[in-house]
Amino acid sequence: MKKLVEVDHISVQFGSRRHPFTAVDDVSFDIYQGEIFGLVGESGSGKTTIGRSIIRVNPISAGEIRFDGKRISGRLSDRDDQQVTRDIQMIFQDPMSSLNERAKVGYIVAEGLYAPGNRFTEEERREKVKKAMEEVGLLPEFSSRFPHEFSGGQRQRIGIARALVMDPKFIVADEPISALDVSIRAQVLNLLKNLQQERGLTYLFIAHDLSVVRFICDRIAVIHKGRIVELSESEKLFAHPLHPYTRALLSAIPQPDPVEEKKKQLIVYDPSLHDYTKEKPAWEEIEPGHFALGSAKEIEEYRRIVEA
Numbered sequence: 001m002k003k004l005v006e007v008d009h010i011s012v013q014f015g016s017r018r019h020p021f022t023a024v025d026d027v028s029f030d031i032y033q034g035e036i037f038g039l040v041g042e043s044g045s046g047k048t049t050i051g052r053s054i055i056r057v058n059p060i061s062a063g064e065i066r067f068d069g070k071r072i073s074g075r076l077s078d079r080d081d082q083q084v085t086r087d088i089q090m091i092f093q094d095p096m097s098s099l100n101e102r103a104k105v106g107y108i109v110a111e112g113l114y115a116p117g118n119r120f121t122e123e124e125r126r127e128k129v130k131k132a133m134e135e136v137g138l139l140p141e142f143s144s145r146f147p148h149e150f151s152g153g154q155r156q157r158i159g160i161a162r163a164l165v166m167d168p169k170f171i172v173a174d175e176p177i178s179a180l181d182v183s184i185r186a187q188v189l190n191l192l193k194n195l196q197q198e199r200g201l202t203y204l205f206i207a208h209d210l211s212v213v214r215f216i217c218d219r220i221a222v223i224h225k226g227r228i229v230e231l232s233e234s235e236k237l238f239a240h241p242l243h244p245y246t247r248a249l250l251s252a253i254p255q256p257d258p259v260e261e262k263k264k265q266l267i268v269y270d271p272s273l274h275d276y277t278k279e280k281p282a283w284e285e286i287e288p289g290h291f292a293l294g295s296a297k298e299i300e301e302y303r304r305i306v307e308a
Helices: 047-054 079-087 104-112 122-135 142-143 152-163 182-199 209-215 235-237 244-249 256-262 295-308
Strands: 003-015 020-032 037-040 062-067 088-091 170-174 202-207 219-224 227-233 280-287 289-296
Touching: 003 047, 003 202, 020 037, 020 047, 020 062, 020 202, 020 227, 037 047, 037 088, 047 062, 047 088, 047 170, 079 088, 079 295, 088 152, 088 219, 088 295, 104 122, 104 142, 104 152, 122 142, 122 152, 142 209, 152 182, 182 209, 202 209, 209 219, 209 235, 219 244, 227 235, 227 244, 289 295
Parallel strands: 037 202, 037 219, 088 170, 170 202
Antiparallel strands: 003 020, 003 062, 219 227, 227 289, 280 289
8 A cells, every 4th residue: 555644753742952842752744545534542642733733834853754655744834834734634522612703604615725726716726615514514605794694513514514625635624523513523424435435535633522523434543642652453452452542532432221331340550560770661562563661561562462
């Protein structure tokens, strides 16, 4: 499979040089063309920071990000910057605050088409907006309305249409359903899945709910305090969760059966379980396509779990 996005040992720091805060610490992963790659972790783990680094909002302090084989981190020429902006789009977490309340929906969706390097006539823009809105299940006549006239699910569809209108190759979906009612979440997830199949899109799907990413993602990376601790195909991760943090996340998934929910034992992750004073943890492939972070002793234990 072709690698579309390559995140190569990146770190992201905030604050001053004298007092830096490392939000992302030496993270690496590849996203293949046409797949939905999930990035899962609790709030503050660095998920959104990685997504914002890929779309060039947060500068990286180390490493390199490549898109379609070309470096996109650091300084780029105006032409390359415009191309990256067209090829990579983002769906934001909050459908309430991510839309300009003073602008009509038609302009919100079309805004990217007015960016430098995009030469479209007004007729072409209107046609693109109409197509994007129809694809997400919105009527074209909604273009003349304002965002406050729509429900949360409809507003998120407007945000998706705003990304689609640029004909991107890659979309960063930053917890696109966390602010929505449960009844609306399945509609948005199905919409994203259908668009991926129809357009051949590639997604980075950021979430904190493992049950959601199991439904939509091909592979999942689990991140804790800025470091990826486990990466695997979705079903392998659920069949053989290796890292204690992954097991803690899985134990928090609610069970639909109330009897099973009462029997469930919640696992609380304790970082003091790991002794990394003598040796630093290594990133190892435990089974084909299944990677985990751990000391030599922990890696041996992970291999026994997989072989059992």
